[in-house]
Amino acid sequence: MERCRSRRQGRRRLILFAALCLLVLFGLMAFQALAFSQTRVPRCTEKDIEEAKSLASSAKLKISIAKEVFSETHPEGTVVSQEPAGGSRVRKGSLVKVVVSKGPRPIKVEPVALEAGKDMSPETVSETTSTPEERPSTPVLSTPVAPPPSTDSTSTGTSVTTPPTAGGKVVCIDPGHQARANLGREPIGPGSSQTKEKCRGGATGVSSGTPEYKLTLEIGLKLRALLEKKGITVVMTRETNDVDISNIERAEIANEAGAHLFVRIHHNGSSNLSLGGACTLYPADGSWTAPIYASSRRAAQLIQRELVKSTGLKNNSIFARSDITGFNWSKVPAVLTEIGFLSNPEEDRLLNTGEFQDKAAQGLFNGIVEYLNET
The missing domain is CATH 3.30.10.20 (Trypsin Inhibitor V; Chain A)
Structure with missing residues (x-):
């Protein structure tokens, strides 16, 4: 009798132990499943x-x-x-x-009146630029000889001597981006702990597949030819696409050249394929850029007006920006033009034509010369 009771108790202990083992096993399995699912x-x-x-x-x-x-x-x-x-x-x-x-809030700047009959009323763009950014080891300096004064005859036969406009001035042209992006980071301003990519890849034509860096250089070279013809010294940040030049280095080229104006050429892009037009950016009135704020703003007004007039693009206004590295390191007046949207099929097509590039270069030239004549 005693032996039977002992056997039953042994079986109960064995069953309890087996149940406990199963509970532990199920718990481990559940924990493992939870761990793998998280x-x-x-x-x-x-x-x-x-x-x-x-x-x-x-x-x-x-x-x-x-x-x-x-x-x-x-x-x-x-x-x-x-x-x-x-x-x-x-x-x-x-x-x-x-x-x-979305970056700093864009500032719409109302243009000042210039001459009667000249409209500079900008429209406000619904989407601002996608923050475009980007020296050869040695700056490319082009020093043309200023042309001699021209002599025009009036209707009375009197000869009038006209000096070449903007002669003796220096303009630095920066065709945006380059063939290979450099995503290494650099401070957005002197002493800043905030950084941005040294040179982003830029936009690509939605229909043409043409990269932004190719088009900006083509327009930049056309603009150089026009400026040199007027006796203006031109410094290019790059003359080829196969370079590696950061935004800080691009600004330093303009600084070292003592440029009267630093002109950066870009094209816009958006996920909204219907957006189009041109806008011009300039440095905000901040601690890094306060000395060049007013002159940059004035240059932006003039260049935006002439660019829109020459190309027929929608006027998307001018905007002050505090987050653009190439502005914050610049010690000379600077502007950045966004000439059309490569994400817009029609503007992409236009930007790939020599005729439209000529118009864009002419508009930039007209605005630059007018600015230089004021300074």
């Missing part, structure tokens, strides 16, 4: 949105842009905040909601 959220703040998307994809997560906001502290296209926070654990496949910077 992932750690990457830190996306301060990162470029494309980099953030890549990080999220590696963690088996998806990025969702909750909204875009203007920011004075975050360059355009960088992540301002995220939810959930970096480092937290979530189920794979979850959404990481981010707020993305």
Whole structure:
């Protein structure tokens, strides 16, 4: 009898032990399944949105842009905040909601009156430039000989001597971008801890497939020819596409040349294929650029007016920007023109024609000469 009771108790202990082992096993399996179904959220703040998307994809997560906001502290296209926070654990496949910077709020500047009958009233563009940015080891300096004064005859037969306009001045032309982007980072201004890419890749024609860097150089060389013909010394930041020149280096070329004006040529791009037109950017009135603010603004007004008049592009106004490296390192008056949208099929087609490039170069030339004649 005692032996039977002992056997039953032994069986109960064995059953309890087996049940406990099964519970532990199921618990381990559940924990392992949960661990495999979860992932750690990457830190996306301060990162470029494309980099953030890549990080999220590696963690088996998806990025969702909750909204875009203007920011004075975050360059355009960088992540301002995220939810959930970096480092937290979530189920794979979850959404990481981010707020993305649109850069500083654009400032619409009303043009001042110039001459009666000359319209400079700009329209406000609904989407600003995508922050374009980008020396050969040695600046390319072209020093033409100023042409002799010309003699015009009036209707009365009196000879009038007309000096060459803007002679003796120096203009630095910066054709935007280059064949290979340099995504290394550099400070956006002297002493700044905030950085941006040294030279982004630029836009590409939506229909033509032509890269922005090719078109900006073609227009830049046409503009050089026009300026030199007027006796203006021209410094080019580049004459070929196969270069590696950062935005700081481009500004330093203009500074070292003592340029009276630093003209940066770019083309715009947008996910909205219907957007088109031209705008001109200039440095905001900040600590780095205060000495060149007023003169840059004036140059932007004149160049924008003449560019629109020559090309027939929609007038998207002029905007002050505080986040552009090439502006913040410049010690000379500077402007950046966005000549048409490569994302707009019609403007892409126009930009690939020599006739339209001639018009663009002529418009830039007219505005530059008018500015130089005022200074």
